[in-house]
Amino acid sequence: MPTLVIKLENVWKVYQLGKVELTALKGINLEVTPGAFVTIMGPSGSGKSTLLNMIGCLDVPTKGKVFLKGKDISQLSETQLSQLRGKTIGFVFQEFNLLPNLDALENVALPMVFQGASLEERIKKAKELLASVGLEERIYHQPAELSGGERQRVALARAFANDPEVVIADEPTGNLDSTTGKKIMEVLTDFHKREGKTIVVVTHDPNIASYSEEVVNIKDGQIIVNHREAAQVLWSK
Amino acid sequence: MEQIKEYFHIAVRSIKTRSLRSWLTILGIVIGVFLIISLLSLSEGIKQTINQQLRSLGGEMIFVMPGDISNIMAMFTSGTKLEKEDIEAIERTRGVETVLTMSYQSLVARHGDEGKTVFMSGLSWEKGIEIMEKFQGWSLKEGEWPTPGKRELVIGSQVETEVFEKPVKMGSEIIIKGRRFKVVGILNSLGSKQDDSSFYLDLSLYQDLTGEKRGTAQMAMVKVKDGSDVNKVAEDIKENLLETRKRRVGTDVADFSVITSEKMGDIAGSIMAVIQFAIVAFAGIAIIVGGIGIMNTMFTSVRERTREIGIMKAIGAKNSAVLTIFLIEAGIIGFLGGIGGTFLGTVLAKSIEMYGQVHPLFYFSASITPGLIIFGLVFSFVVGCLAGFFPARQAAKLRPVEALRRYE
Structure with missing residues (x-):
C-alpha cells in the first residue's frame, strides 16, 4: 500500500476566543490517498477551512496528529515543515493570494525560489505552467492587470510549480462567475487526470463536488459522511 | 546566492510599491547621515587647518602676552x-x-x-x-x-x-x-x-x-x-x-600669558575634541530618529503585508527567507538614505569650503575622505538593518494560518 499523502488522526482544534472556547474540529480522522480527488463540503462555520489548514499543514492541531507523507508534523521544526510543505503541497485560495508586486511569471516562480531552484529552471518551468493554463500572453502582467479568472489560473500554475504531490484548493471558484469557475475546475481536473496528482478541494458548491471522486461532508467539526462510494455515481455524470 | 538575489528583487519591488512612504523614511536617514558627513568633514577640516597653522608656528616658540589667554577679549582690549x-x-x-x-x-x-x-x-x-x-x-x-x-x-x-x-x-x-x-x-x-x-x-x-x-x-x-x-x-x-x-x-x-606653541595646540585640540563630540552626539540623535523611522515603516509594512507573508510561508518560505526579505528591505532603505545623505553632506561641505575661499572668513577645507564616505554608507546600512530586525523577526515568526486569516 502506498504511503498516504496526508493522514489526520483524531485531530482536535480548539480556538480560545477571549473566555469562550470554540471547538472547530472534534476528533477528525481522514486519509488522503495518492492520486485521489477529494472534496470537503459543509456549510459555513462547519470547520472545513480549519480542516483544510490541518490538511495543508498550515496549522497545528490542539490534539491529535497530522502526518504529511508519513511524517508526524509536530516532530518537524518550522523550517523543515516549510520546506516539506513547499515541496509537497500546492495551494489555491479563494482570494487567489498572489503577491501584488510581482508579475504572473514571478508569482509562479516564487515557490521554486524557496526550494532553491536556479533562475533558468524557474523561468522555464513557470512559462510552461502559465502556457498550460492558457496565459502565455500575460506572463509579465501584474495581478492587478489580470481578471479574476486569470488570477486564479496564475494561482493554479503557482500551485503546480514545485511539482507537488497534492494540491489543496480552498473555495477556488468562490470569487468567480460560474463560467470562469468551470474553466478553473477543468484545469484542476485536467492536472489531476494527466499528472495523477492528489487534489483536495474545500467548497460548499455541489457543482464543484461533482468533479471529485470522494466527497467528505463536515458539520460542526465532525465528518458526517464520507462518500467514497458515491464517487462513481458523481463522476459518471 | 540565487535566492538572496530573488529576495532582493522582492524587497525592491515592495519598496517601490510604497514609494512615498519609502522615500519619506529614506529622507529621515538622509538627514541624519547628511548631518554626520557634513559636520564631521567640516570639523575635521577645521582641525586640520588649525593643526597646519600650529605646525607653522614651530615647536620651539614661546608667546608672551599681557593678560590671560583664557579671556581673549579682555586680553586684546585691555591695552596693557x-x-x-x-x-x-x-x-x-x-x-x-x-x-x-x-x-x-x-x-x-x-x-x-x-x-x-x-x-x-x-x-x-x-x-x-x-x-x-x-x-x-x-x-x-x-x-x-x-x-x-x-x-x-x-x-x-x-x-x-x-x-x-x-x-x-x-x-x-x-x-x-x-x-x-x-x-x-x-x-x-x-x-x-x-x-x-x-x-x-x-x-x-x-x-x-x-x-x-x-x-x-x-x-x-x-x-x-x-x-x-x-x-x-x-x-x-x-x-x-x-x-x-x-x-x-x-x-x-x-598678569602675563606665557604659552608655548605646543600648549596652544593642546588648547585648540581640546576645544576641537569638545566640538567634535557635540557634533557626533547631535548627528547620532538624528540617526537614531531616522532609525526609528525605518523601524516604524517596517512595522507598518509587516502589518500591511501580513497576508503576503502568510502566502509566502504557505508556498514554502522558511522563516529565514521572510526575515531576510524584510532585512534586505530595511537595509536598502538605510543604504539609499546613506547615499543621499553622504552626497548632500559632501555637497554642503564642499560648498562651504568654496564659499570660504571666495569670501574668506577663515580658511578651511572640508576633509572628505573615502573612509568617511564608506563610514556613511556602511553606517546607514547597519542602522537600517538594526532598525529592520525586530519588524523582520515579527514577520518571520507569523504562523502561516494566522497570517492568512488576518484581514480576511
Whole structure:
C-alpha cells in the first residue's frame, strides 16, 4: 500500500476566543490517498477551512496528529515543515493570494525560489505552467492587470510549480462567475487526470463536488459522511 | 546566492510599491547621515587647518602676552603692554635666543580717495624676517622684504583686492596718518582672514605712527636656543617677568600669558575634541530618529503585508527567507538614505569650503575622505538593518494560518 499523502488522526482544534472556547474540529480522522480527488463540503462555520489548514499543514492541531507523507508534523521544526510543505503541497485560495508586486511569471516562480531552484529552471518551468493554463500572453502582467479568472489560473500554475504531490484548493471558484469557475475546475481536473496528482478541494458548491471522486461532508467539526462510494455515481455524470 | 538575489528583487519591488512612504523614511536617514558627513568633514577640516597653522608656528616658540589667554577679549582690549623692562627680562632669561616684539592696532589707511580701517602689525624687520619665514611660514608672493627704517609696507594676500575698491599693487602708495608708505611686498596667504588682510610695517615706524612708546610691545615671540627645554624656558620667563614687576611697581600680581606653541595646540585640540563630540552626539540623535523611522515603516509594512507573508510561508518560505526579505528591505532603505545623505553632506561641505575661499572668513577645507564616505554608507546600512530586525523577526515568526486569516 502506498504511503498516504496526508493522514489526520483524531485531530482536535480548539480556538480560545477571549473566555469562550470554540471547538472547530472534534476528533477528525481522514486519509488522503495518492492520486485521489477529494472534496470537503459543509456549510459555513462547519470547520472545513480549519480542516483544510490541518490538511495543508498550515496549522497545528490542539490534539491529535497530522502526518504529511508519513511524517508526524509536530516532530518537524518550522523550517523543515516549510520546506516539506513547499515541496509537497500546492495551494489555491479563494482570494487567489498572489503577491501584488510581482508579475504572473514571478508569482509562479516564487515557490521554486524557496526550494532553491536556479533562475533558468524557474523561468522555464513557470512559462510552461502559465502556457498550460492558457496565459502565455500575460506572463509579465501584474495581478492587478489580470481578471479574476486569470488570477486564479496564475494561482493554479503557482500551485503546480514545485511539482507537488497534492494540491489543496480552498473555495477556488468562490470569487468567480460560474463560467470562469468551470474553466478553473477543468484545469484542476485536467492536472489531476494527466499528472495523477492528489487534489483536495474545500467548497460548499455541489457543482464543484461533482468533479471529485470522494466527497467528505463536515458539520460542526465532525465528518458526517464520507462518500467514497458515491464517487462513481458523481463522476459518471 | 540565487535566492538572496530573488529576495532582493522582492524587497525592491515592495519598496517601490510604497514609494512615498519609502522615500519619506529614506529622507529621515538622509538627514541624519547628511548631518554626520557634513559636520564631521567640516570639523575635521577645521582641525586640520588649525593643526597646519600650529605646525607653522614651530615647536620651539614661546608667546608672551599681557593678560590671560583664557579671556581673549579682555586680553586684546585691555591695552596693557609689555614694558621695556619686561622685554629685557624675557631677553635675559636662560635659553632665550631671540625675542621678536610685535604690536598691532587698527588704523585708517588711505589708498587713492578711499579710506578704510585696517589692521596694522608692527614688527622689527631686522630680527623678524628670519623668524617669521622659518616659524610662521611667511613667504613673499611678490616683491621683497622692506628695508628697516624705510617707509615700506608688506601686505597680506587679501589686501590686494579685498580691502579697497581699487586694487593695491606693488608700488602702490598707502597713506597712514598723513604719511606715505610704499607697498614693496605681498605675502602668500597665512591661513587666516585677519592675517591676510593686515598691513605689516617696521616696529619703529609703527610706533612713530601710533605714538606707542619705543621699546614696548603688545606681544613677544620668543625663539628658544637649540637644546633648551621649551617648557622650562617658559617657566623661567614667567618668573622673571613676575620679579621685574614686583621690583618696579611693588606688586606681585603679574598678569602675563606665557604659552608655548605646543600648549596652544593642546588648547585648540581640546576645544576641537569638545566640538567634535557635540557634533557626533547631535548627528547620532538624528540617526537614531531616522532609525526609528525605518523601524516604524517596517512595522507598518509587516502589518500591511501580513497576508503576503502568510502566502509566502504557505508556498514554502522558511522563516529565514521572510526575515531576510524584510532585512534586505530595511537595509536598502538605510543604504539609499546613506547615499543621499553622504552626497548632500559632501555637497554642503564642499560648498562651504568654496564659499570660504571666495569670501574668506577663515580658511578651511572640508576633509572628505573615502573612509568617511564608506563610514556613511556602511553606517546607514547597519542602522537600517538594526532598525529592520525586530519588524523582520515579527514577520518571520507569523504562523502561516494566522497570517492568512488576518484581514480576511
